[in-house]
Amino acid sequence: MSETADQASPAAERESPYPAPAYAWYCVFILTGIYLNSFLDRQILGLLVDPIKADMKISDTQMGFLMGPSFAIAYIIAGLPLGWLADRMSRRWLIALGQFFWSLASVSFGLGRTYSQLLAARICVGVGEASLGPSAYSLITDLFPRRRLSTAMSVYGLGIFLGGGLANLVGGYVLELVGTGTLYDLPFVGPRKSWQMVFFIIATPTIPLTLLLLTIREPIRRGVHKIVGEDGTARAAKLPLSAFLRYARRNAKTVLSHNIGFAWLSFAGYGSGAWVPSLFIRIHGWEPALTGKVLGVILITVGPLGILTAGWLADWLGERGYRDATIRVGLFSALAPLPLVVAYPLVPNATLAIVLYAVASFFGAMPWGIAVAAIHEMMPNQMRGQATAVYLFVGGLLGTALGPQIVAIVTDYVFKDEMMVHYSLALTALIAKAFAVVCLAICLRHYTKSLDRLESWSFDD
Numbered sequence: 001m002s003e004t005a006d007q008a009s010p011a012a013e014r015e016s017p018y019p020a021p022a023y024a025w026y027c028v029f030i031l032t033g034i035y036l037n038s039f040l041d042r043q044i045l046g047l048l049v050d051p052i053k054a055d056m057k058i059s060d061t062q063m064g065f066l067m068g069p070s071f072a073i074a075y076i077i078a079g080l081p082l083g084w085l086a087d088r089m090s091r092r093w094l095i096a097l098g099q100f101f102w103s104l105a106s107v108s109f110g111l112g113r114t115y116s117q118l119l120a121a122r123i124c125v126g127v128g129e130a131s132l133g134p135s136a137y138s139l140i141t142d143l144f145p146r147r148r149l150s151t152a153m154s155v156y157g158l159g160i161f162l163g164g165g166l167a168n169l170v171g172g173y174v175l176e177l178v179g180t181g182t183l184y185d186l187p188f189v190g191p192r193k194s195w196q197m198v199f200f201i202i203a204t205p206t207i208p209l210t211l212l213l214l215t216i217r218e219p220i221r222r223g224v225h226k227i228v229g230e231d232g233t234a235r236a237a238k239l240p241l242s243a244f245l246r247y248a249r250r251n252a253k254t255v256l257s258h259n260i261g262f263a264w265l266s267f268a269g270y271g272s273g274a275w276v277p278s279l280f281i282r283i284h285g286w287e288p289a290l291t292g293k294v295l296g297v298i299l300i301t302v303g304p305l306g307i308l309t310a311g312w313l314a315d316w317l318g319e320r321g322y323r324d325a326t327i328r329v330g331l332f333s334a335l336a337p338l339p340l341v342v343a344y345p346l347v348p349n350a351t352l353a354i355v356l357y358a359v360a361s362f363f364g365a366m367p368w369g370i371a372v373a374a375i376h377e378m379m380p381n382q383m384r385g386q387a388t389a390v391y392l393f394v395g396g397l398l399g400t401a402l403g404p405q406i407v408a409i410v411t412d413y414v415f416k417d418e419m420m421v422h423y424s425l426a427l428t429a430l431i432a433k434a435f436a437v438v439c440l441a442i443c444l445r446h447y448t449k450s451l452d453r454l455e456s457w458s459f460d461d
Contacts, residue, residue, distance in 0.1 A: 016220050024143040027219075028152055030212045031136045032159045034099055037209055038129045039163025040170070040202040041106045042071065046274045047168050047292045050281065051195040056115050060418055064408030067274045070119050072401030074126030076393040083134035083389020084241070087382050090218055091135035096210050098131025103206035110192065110199030133392050134385040141376045141384060142219040147315060149376065150326060154311025154369025161303025161365055164273060165296040170201060172292020221381050239382045247383060247457070248390070254378065254443060254450040255387075258327070259394040261439030262371040265334055266399025267406075268341065268432040269364050274404035275411075275421055276357065283422050284350035298358045306333075306365030314370045324447040326374035331444060333366035334436040341429035345422040378450045380457060403428075 018024065045052070045067045053063055085094060105124035112118040136156065144152045248255055277295060280286040286294075310329050317325035337360045344356035372388060379387045410424040411417070 016222065018145055019143055019219065024152070025155075027143055027216050028140060028155050030209070030216060031095075031139065032156050032162075033205070034095060034132065034209050034213065035136065035156060035159025036163040036166065037099070037159075037202075037205050038102065038132055039160055040167045040205075041102060041125050041199075042129065043164040043167040043273060044170070044198060044202060046277045047172065047288060047295075048195045048198065049278055050288065051193065052118075055193060055195070056118070058115055059412060060408040060421075061405075061412050062115065064274070064405040066118060066122055068270070068404035069401045070122040071126040071129075072396045072399075074123040075130045075400065076396035078127045078130035079134065079389045079392050079396065080386075082131050083385045083387075083392075086134040086138050086385030086389075087239075091139050091385075092213055092216050092218060094131045094135045096213050098128045099206055099210055099213075100128075101131075102128025103203040104128075106199050106203045110196040112196075130392075134388040137372050137376065137388045138385050139216075139219060142222050142381075146377065147319060150314035150318070150370050150373040151308075151311040152369075153373040153376075154307045157307045157311075157365075157369035157372075158304045160368050161299045161307065165299030165301075165303065167202070167296070168277070168292040168299065169296030170198065170292075172289045172296060239380075241386075244383045244386050247380070248387070250453060251378065251446075251450045254446040255390075257439045257443035257446065258371075258374060259391050260398070261334070261436050261443055262330065262367055262391070263395040263398035264432045264436035264439065265330075265364070265367050266395040267403040268429045268436070270399045270403035271407045271428050271432070272341070272364075272425055275407045275425055278418075278421050279345055279425060280350065280354070282419055284353065286350070294354060298354070298361055302358050302361045303365040306362040307369050309362075310366035311369045311373075314373065323451055324444060326370040326377065327440060327444050327447045329370050330367050330374070331437065331440040333363050334433055334440055337363035338430070338433050338437075341433060342426045345425040345429075374447070378447070378454055380454065403432075 019027075045063075049060075049063050052058070052066075053060075056062075082094065082098075102125045105121050105128055108124065109118055109121035112121055137153070140152050140156055141149065277288070277291050280291045280295075281288055310333060314325040314329045317328060322328060340356055340360035340363070344353050344360055347353050347356065372391065375387050375391050376384050407421070407424045407428050410428060411421050415423055
């Protein structure tokens with residue numbers, strides 16, 4: 001039987017309506033809860049730097065390796081094959097299995113007695129969490145029309161700030177309730193410090209979230225290219241890796257400037273997220289519990305406001321004819337906070353510092369829905385998981401892996417004093433934001449050309 005490749009037409013798309021908005025948002029809220037849970041695991045270490053350092057007798061650089069490269073290298077390496085799988089199998093089952101694995105790894109981190117055990121647990125957390133991004137973003141893209149995609153992606157991105165905020169709040173309250181040095185004799189596992197208790201607590205949402213996830217139906221993959229047989233039946237075509245590589249090469253200027261530009265913003269965000277608690281603890285003399293609660297409130301309030309504003313603004317601009325709206329908003333989010341990221345670490349007054357940090361956090365939150373929306377708008381459906389994995393690879397390498405680590409290295413080896421962490425924060429953030437501005441300005445020149453290529457692309461290209 002002969003087969004031909006046939007691109008789904010706009011008419012075919014209209015024959016498969018999007019799910020009811022209420023159901024689509026229900027799916028997004030469940031995925032957001034899982035994303036939130038992942039960021040509890042990912043961000044909690046920033047508040048617990050000093051008690052972990054004291055117990056394990058390690059340096060800022062070693063702690064930075066736990067927060068950054070140990071997690072991120074596993075995350076980005078595992079993300080590539082998991083992104084490939086997200087284009088080919090059930091996305092909800094990939095997420096469910098990954099969530100179980102990273103929650104188990106988080107508990108293992110709390111059980112660790114040596115630095116090498118903590119390192120192994122963080123690597124496993126990274127592997128588990130790599131299952132989420134490509135699958136979740138792909139699901140959301142198939143649930144919403146393009147005119148609502150930036151808003152939907154931004155709501156999902158709330159998990160970053162709600163999870164990071166709760167990490168600080170939960171950590172702060174636990175440290176306040178049980179202290180930083182108290183030993184607790186737990187059944188089956190023996191004595192554990194209060195910072196270790198935090199990792200047991202943040203693993204508890206796994207079961208209810210997984211059960212909710214399984215209530216989601218796998219949505220229709222939209223814009224899928226199909227193989228049509230002589231009998232008229234059609235099935236989704238499995239695009240080879242070479243097709244993705246060819247398409248990415250044709251759009252190399254857009255893809256590279258997008259990925260690297262947003263990765264520099266990720267570098268600034270993860271670097272500050274990991275070490276801002278130490279800024280207020282070391283430089284301004286705050287207690288860890290107070291630091292966690294204040295920073296948690298900022299992340300939970302200001303972060304969602306920033307990311308939702310960006311999603312709404314991109315959709316609003318898109319409805320008014322700006323096809324490159326996502327990139328425009330991303331560039332604005334890099335430019336606007338340049339003076340703030342230098343000011344908040346260096347001002348001597350703690351109240352002024354926290355206010356400036358809150359404003360900087362608003363702009364810092366803006367990119368994390370629109371960045372992925374931009375990728376999905378310019379990629380064929382069966383390439384979106386792989387494109388997302390590559391985007392997360394670049395962002396993970398430069399942002400998650402190097403952001404916390406470089407701040408620590410600058411503190412330990414450039415300024416050579418842990419009490420100079422505020423200078424490290426200001427210097428690294430300024431450089432990262434400036435590079436992001438340059439890259440996203442380049443992306444703005446090429447993005448609409450890539451959208452045009454998508455419209456004319458066919459299976460045989």
